[in-house]
C-alpha cells in the first residue's frame with residue numbers, strides 16, 4: 001500500500017480517526033489491555049499530548065492513559081504522529097528536506113534528522129532482507145568515485161562505489177569497493193548476477209574476465225565516445241549500454257553533494273536508501 005498527503009486529508013482532522021487509520025494500516029500496534037490494571041482500553045481524545053489521542057483504561061478506578069506509539073517507529077520522535085506521518089509520506093515521495101520543512105512549517109534541521117531516521121529503516125530492511133537478482137536477462141555494471149569522504153577521525157579519502165543493475169526488474173545493487181581492479185569488481189557480479197546472463201559495462205579493462213565467469217559480456221567504448229549501440233546476440237536484439245548505472249551513480253553523487261555530510265556512515269545510508277527505493281518493495285513497510 002502506498003500513501004500520499006491526500007490520503008491523510010481523507011482520513012480527516014480527528015486524532016482518533018487518524019490513530020484508527022494508522023492501526024488499520026499497521027503503523028501502530030493495538031494495545032490489548034491496560035498496563036496497570038489489565039482492564040479494557042479504547043482510543044480516546046487526549047489534548048494534553050501532541051498526538052491528541054491515547055489508549056484510555058475503561059475501569060473507573062484506573063482511567064490511565066497509554067501512548068498509541070508503543071513499539072512503533074513513531075516512539076522515537078517527539079513530533080506528533082500526524083506530523084510524523086506527513087514526514088514519512090514526504091520522505092517516501094523523495095521530497096527535499098527544504099521543501100518539506102517549508103510545507104510543514106517546521107525547521108529544516110528537524111526534517112533532516114527525521115529523514116536520516118527514515119533512511120536507517122530502509123537500511124535495516126535491506127540488511128534484514130537483502131535484495132537478490134534472479135530475473136536473468138540483461139544486467140549492467142559500473143563504478144563511480146565519491147571524493148573526499150570522512151572515514152573517521154577527520155581522515156578523508158576517496159571511495160569507489162560499484163553499481164549493478166538488473167534491467168528486467170529495475171533493481172539496483174550498490175556497494176563500496178576498495179578500488180577499480182578486477183579483484184574488487186568481479187566478485188560483486190558473480191555473487192549477484194545469475195550465470196548465463198548478459199552483462200554490459202564500459203570498456204574498463206577490469207571487466208574483461210566476465211566471459212570466463214559464465215556471462216555474455218559486451219562493452220560500450222566510452223573512451224571512443226560511444227554510449228549506446230544495438231547488437232544482435234544469439235538472434236536477439238540488445239541495447240548495449242550502462243546508462244542505468246550511470247544514472248544511479250549521478251544520483252549517489254548528488255545525494256552526497258554537501259562535503260559536511262560526506263561521511264562513511266552517511267554514504268552507507270544513501271546506498272541502502274537507493275537500493276531500497278529501486279527494490280520494488282513498499283516504501284512504507286519499513287515503518288510498520
Ligand SMILES: [Zn+2]
Pocket residue numbers: 034035036037038039057058059062063064
Ligand atoms: Zn487500567
